[in-house]
Amino acid sequence: xxxxxxxxxxxxxxxxxxxxxxxxxxxxxxxxxxxxxxxxxxxxxxxxxxxxxxxxxxxxxxxxxxxxxxxxxxxxxxxxxxxxxxxxxxxxxxxxxxxxxxxxxxxxxxxxxxxxxxxxxxxxxxxxxxxxxxxxxxxxxxxxxxxxxxxxxxxxxxxxxxxxxxxxxxxxxxxxxxxxxxxxxxxxxxxxxxxxxxxxxxxxxxxxxxxxxxxxxxxxxxxxxxxxxxxxxxxxxxxxxxxxxxxxxxxxxxxxxxxxxxxxxxxxxxxxxxxxxxxxxxxxxxxxxxxxxxxxxxxxxxxxxxxxxxxxxxxxxxxxxxxxxxxxxxxxxxxxxxxxxxxxxxxxxxxxxxxxxxxxxxxxxxxxx
Numbered sequence: 599x600x601x602x603x604x605x606x607x608x609x610x611x612x613x614x615x616x617x618x619x620x621x622x623x624x625x626x627x628x629x630x631x632x633x634x635x636x637x638x639x640x641x642x643x644x645x646x647x648x649x650x651x652x653x654x655x656x657x658x659x660x661x662x663x664x665x666x667x668x669x670x671x672x673x674x675x676x677x678x679x680x681x682x683x684x685x686x687x688x689x690x691x692x693x694x695x696x697x698x699x700x701x702x703x704x705x706x707x708x709x710x711x712x713x714x715x716x717x718x719x720x721x722x723x724x725x726x727x728x729x730x731x732x733x734x735x736x737x738x739x740x741x742x743x744x745x746x747x748x749x750x751x752x753x754x755x756x757x758x759x760x761x762x763x764x765x766x767x768x769x770x771x772x773x774x775x776x777x778x779x780x781x782x783x784x785x786x787x788x789x790x791x792x793x794x795x796x797x798x799x800x801x802x803x804x805x806x807x808x809x810x811x812x813x814x815x816x817x818x819x820x821x822x823x824x825x826x827x828x829x830x831x832x833x834x835x836x837x838x839x840x841x842x843x844x845x846x847x848x849x850x851x852x853x854x855x856x857x858x859x860x861x862x863x864x865x866x867x868x869x870x871x872x873x874x875x876x877x878x879x880x881x882x883x884x885x886x887x888x889x890x891x892x893x894x895x896x897x898x899x900x901x902x903x904x905x906x907x908x909x910x911x912x913x914x915x916x917x918x919x920x921x922x923x924x925x926x927x928x929x930x931x932x933x934x935x936x937x938x939x940x941x942x943x944x945x946x947x948x949x950x951x952x953x954x955x956x957x958x959x960x961x962x963x964x965x966x967x
Contacts, residue, residue: 629920630907634697634962635946641691641700642679650957654678655689658712660935660943661848663721663738668693668935668943670700670960671710671723688725688732692741697943697962703741706732706748712933715760715847722760722778726751733757735778746776746784759847763803764821775800775807775821787821797839799851808851810839816872833874842869842877842890849890852877878913894939896965901944902929909965911939918966924948927959940965 638652639645659671670691676683688710690703707725715722716738723734723743731753733746746765749755757776759766767774773789787805789798798809798819805822808829816830816839837856842849853874857866867880878890889896893913900906905922926949935943946961 626923627920629909629918629966630922631964631966632922632924632961633941633964634960635924636693636697636700636960636962638700638958641702652958657931657933657945658710659714660933660945661714661716661721662935662937662941662943663716663718665937665940666694666696667738668697668700668960668962669714669721669736671712671714673709688727690723690736691960696941697960700960701741703743705734705743706730713845713847715758715765717760717762720760720762720778722746722757722765724757731755744778746778759799761800761803764800764805766798766800775805777805789821790819793819801851810836810853830872836870889934889936891936891939894965896936896942898934898942901934902932905929905946907942907963911965911967920963922946922963927961 637650638655639650654675655672657670657672659669662668672689672691674687674689676685676687686708688705688707690705690710691700692703693700705723705725707727707730709726711724711726714724719738721736721738723736725732725734729751730748731751732748735744735746737744747755747757754768754770756768757765763777763779764775765778767776767786773794774786775789777785777787789807793807793809796809796811798807800806801808801818805820806818807821808816808818810816812835814832814835815828816832817826818829819826832853836853838844838854840852840854841847842852851872853870853872855868857868858864862882865882865885869877869880871877884897887897887899887901889898894909894911895914896907896909898907900908905927906919908917908919910917924946927946928949929944929946931945933944937943942963942965944961946959948955948957948959
């Protein structure tokens, strides 16, 4: 074997050994309690070609809709589990005991999209394969799946915001609300074209959409009855009507004003609730890898490089810092989930000399007040 192919594994092993030895001297604190470190050996019972089976799946989705429920979406490298298999699979791993155990749920397609719209009772899960895309409704009590749609990858079909019953949908440039809880089949209600010029979101689970008409009004329109009425008279104009985190459907709806959008150094985003109360300011410092829930903030910008978290229960007035005190743990996967201001969920990799203790772990940490 050429020498250059030997050097990389040796360097990687040396790095892992160094990091493991260093992490043994991390001072412990009482700011976090690590309640779960799930090993996929517990699910699959055997190694694949000598490796922990957790290495044969790639997480794309992590969320917790209820306190004890954790849902992971992933691509499973199925041929490494079954030599007769030819394609990878989209899977969900579901825990109902806050990360102590998981069950596997196979979906159509070969991967799971990295965002899901969800409520306490249901979530919208999207997968894709080589030819088609799939949209599912997952019940969080029974964990049964209802297929909402299947369509070709090239079709102009989109699904996003969800209020627990109605799902925002677009097909061939026509906008709908889809009633995904209807008994017989998914029922579509077309949204008048004049309203599609505005940002709008399903709310109330009764067919209402909430939209901002740019003239100091938040209004609702009901797709079933056709009733259009004032929701809130505003005092000020706003640039945007988005979820607080515009890339996360599951954060509260908000009104936003932006400054210096083309200058990263001086960028500011002012966020207000629907009653125009100030919520927070987003700047360069807290633009990425910050999680917010009411008065709680978790800054996980140093999680992946330094295995470190800091968090605040009073909107950032005071902070607690935590260095993960687990020997040999590194965090590579970018997907991080939270439940309210209580728990954080992510995948850590344990490097322990290639023994049985090495491999991926689904970590659950409890924030201590």
